[in-house]
Amino acid sequence: MQTVYKPYKKDFEFSYAFGAFPTIELIKSQPQKVVKVLVSSAYREEGAETLTALCNAEGVELEYNDHIVNRISPKENCFVIGVFNKYVCMLDGAKSHVALANPSNMGNLGTIIRTMLGFGVKDLAIIGGGADILDPKAVRASMGAIFHINFEYFDSIEDYKERFDGRDLYPFMLGGEFALNTLPSREKKPFTLIFGNEATGLDESYRGVGQSVVIKHSNEIDSLNLSIAVGIALYEFTK
Amino acid sequence: MQTVYKPYKKDFEFSYAFGAFPTIELIKSQPQKVVKVLVSSAYREEGAETLTALCNAEGVELEYNDHIVNRISPKENCFVIGVFNKYVCMLDGAKSHVALANPSNMGNLGTIIRTMLGFGVKDLAIIGGGADILDPKAVRASMGAIFHINFEYFDSIEDYKERFDGRDLYPFMLGGEFALNTLPSREKKPFTLIFGNEATGLDESYRGVGQSVVIKHSNEIDSLNLSIAVGIALYEFTK
Numbered sequence: 001m002q003t004v005y006k007p008y009k010k011d012f013e014f015s016y017a018f019g020a021f022p023t024i025e026l027i028k029s030q031p032q033k034v035v036k037v038l039v040s041s042a043y044r045e046e047g048a049e050t051l052t053a054l055c056n057a058e059g060v061e062l063e064y065n066d067h068i069v070n071r072i073s074p075k076e077n078c079f080v081i082g083v084f085n086k087y088v089c090m091l092d093g094a095k096s097h098v099a100l101a102n103p104s105n106m107g108n109l110g111t112i113i114r115t116m117l118g119f120g121v122k123d124l125a126i127i128g129g130g131a132d133i134l135d136p137k138a139v140r141a142s143m144g145a146i147f148h149i150n151f152e153y154f155d156s157i158e159d160y161k162e163r164f165d166g167r168d169l170y171p172f173m174l175g176g177e178f179a180l181n182t183l184p185s186r187e188k189k190p191f192t193l194i195f196g197n198e199a200t201g202l203d204e205s206y207r208g209v210g211q212s213v214v215i216k217h218s219n220e221i222d223s224l225n226l227s228i229a230v231g232i233a234l235y236e237f238t239k
Numbered sequence: 240m241q242t243v244y245k246p247y248k249k250d251f252e253f254s255y256a257f258g259a260f261p262t263i264e265l266i267k268s269q270p271q272k273v274v275k276v277l278v279s280s281a282y283r284e285e286g287a288e289t290l291t292a293l294c295n296a297e298g299v300e301l302e303y304n305d306h307i308v309n310r311i312s313p314k315e316n317c318f319v320i321g322v323f324n325k326y327v328c329m330l331d332g333a334k335s336h337v338a339l340a341n342p343s344n345m346g347n348l349g350t351i352i353r354t355m356l357g358f359g360v361k362d363l364a365i366i367g368g369g370a371d372i373l374d375p376k377a378v379r380a381s382m383g384a385i386f387h388i389n390f391e392y393f394d395s396i397e398d399y400k401e402r403f404d405g406r407d408l409y410p411f412m413l414g415g416e417f418a419l420n421t422l423p424s425r426e427k428k429p430f431t432l433i434f435g436n437e438a439t440g441l442d443e444s445y446r447g448v449g450q451s452v453v454i455k456h457s458n459e460i461d462s463l464n465l466s467i468a469v470g471i472a473l474y475e476f477t478k
Contacts (some may be wrong), residue, residue, distance in 0.1 A: 094436050108294035111464050111467065114460055114464065115463060115464065115467050117457065117459045117460050117464055118457055119456060119457070120457050120458045120459075121380075143460075145459070145460060181474075209261055215474070217357035217358060218356065218357055218358070220356045220357070220359075220384070221353055221357045221384060224353075224354060225350050225353065225354065225466070225470075227464070227466075227467060228350065228354050228466060228467060228470035229411045231467035231470055231471055232471055232474045235419075235420075235454070235474070236474075
C-alpha cells in the first residue's frame with residue numbers, strides 16, 4: 001500500500017527532516033531509517049548533485065514531487081524533505097547524560113541537542129510522557145544534530161534512576177542547594193544534568209534527586225531560557 | 240491625523256509589544272514611550288483589570304478594538320498590543336556591555352537581551368547598520384526585558400571604540416586567542432563582549448580588537464547557537 005504523506009502529526013510512525021542540510025545529516029548518520037527523500041523541482045539547479053550522489057551511495061530513493069513537498073513542508077521555502085521512520089536508542093551508561101523532564105518547546109529541544117553535540121554529551125533522556133523528540137521542528141532546530149545523539153524515553157525519573165543506578169545526578173532548579181559556579185569539585189565520573197520544562201521547571205520532588213544546582217541570575221527575570229541554562233551547565237560541567 | 244496601524248514594518252517610527260506580559264513591562268519601564276494599548280474583546284474576561292489599572296495609573300490610553308488587533312497581530316492568538324514610539328538610549332560607559340555585530344535573527348536577539356538582564360549586563364551596542372532592535376519579534380522573545388536595558392547603534396566597531404576608549408574588549412570568534420575557560424584573570428573593570436551574527440560570526444578584522452576568545456566545542460557542530468554562546472560568556476564573565 002502506498003503511504004500518503006501529509007503534514008506531520010505526532011502519532012505518525014515516520015517524521016520529516018525539512019531542508020537539504022538536515023536531510024544530508026539524516027542520510028549520513030541514520031541511512032537505515034530513511035524511507036525516501038522528496039525533492040521539489042526548484043532544487044534541481046542548486047546543489048542537487050551532492051544529494052543525488054549521497055542517495056545513490058546509500059541506496060536511498062529520491063523522488064521529485066512538487067505536490068507532496070508543498071503539501072507537507074512548513075510555510076517557508078523548503079525544497080528537500082527526508083522522510084524517515086521514527087526510532088529510539090539505548091542510552092550509554094558509561095557516558096554523561098542530559099535529562100529533560102517534559103520538554104514542550106521543540107525549537108528549544110533542537111537547540112539543546114545541537115549544544116549537547118557541541119560539548120560532547122551525546123545521550124539524552126526524556127522524562128515523562130508527551131514529548132515527541134523527532135518532531136520536525138526539533139529536527140530542524142537541531143540542524144540535524146539529533147541524528148548524532150542517543151535518546152530514550154522514561155516514564156519517570158525513578159525509572160531512569162533504576163536503570164542508571166549510582167550516577168551523580170544534578171537537578172537544576174530555582175533555589176538549588178549549590179550555585180553552579182560554587183559546586184564542589186567532582187570525581188571524573190559520568191554525570192546527569194536534569195532540567196524541567198520551559199514553563200514550570202522541575203517540581204520540588206526533584207530536590208532529593210541528587211545534588212540540586214541553581215544558575216544564579218538577577219531577580220529582574222523569572223528564569224533563564226531553558227536552552228541557555230542547559231548550555232551554561234554543559235559548558236561548566238565539561239570544561 | 241489618525242495613525243493607521245498596520246502590520247509592522249521596519250521603517251515605522253513606532254513598534255508593537257505583542258501580548259499582555261511584554262505590554263505590562265513596556266508601560267512600567269517606558270511609560271512615556273507608550274502611544275496606546277490595543278485590546279481585543281476576548282481579553283475582557285481574564286486579567287484585564289491589572290492592565291486597565293496600570294493604564295489608568297500611567298495615563299495610557301486603552302482601546303478595545305478587535306479589528307485592529309487582528310490586523311496587526313502575528314498569527315498566534317494575541318489579545319493585547321502595546322503600541323510605542325521607537326527610541327534609542329545612551330550606553331553607560333561605567334558599566335559592562337554586550338556588542339552584537341549585525342544581528343539578524345530577532346528571536347535570538349530577544350533571548351540574548353533577556354539573558355543579559357539575568358546576568359546584570361544592561362547595555363547593548365548594536366554594531367553596523369541594519370538591525371532593528373525594537374522589531375516586535377525581538378520585543379516578544381525578550382519577554383519585555385528589552386524595556387529594561389540601554390541600547391545604542393554604532394556604524395562600526397571603530398565608532399564604538401572611539402566613544403568607549405580604554406575598555407577591555409573581548410571579541411568571540413572561532414580560533415580566538417584564548418579559550419573562555421582559560422582566560423587569564425581580569426581586573427575588576429567594565430568589559431565588552433563582542434559577537435558576530437548567526438551566519439558569519441565576526442570577520443578577521445576583529446582579531447585585533449582586544450583579546451579574542453573562543454568557546455571550545457567539538458567539531459561535530461559548525462558553531463554554537465549565538466544566544467547560547469552569549470549566555471555562556473555572560474555566565475563566565477559575571478560569576
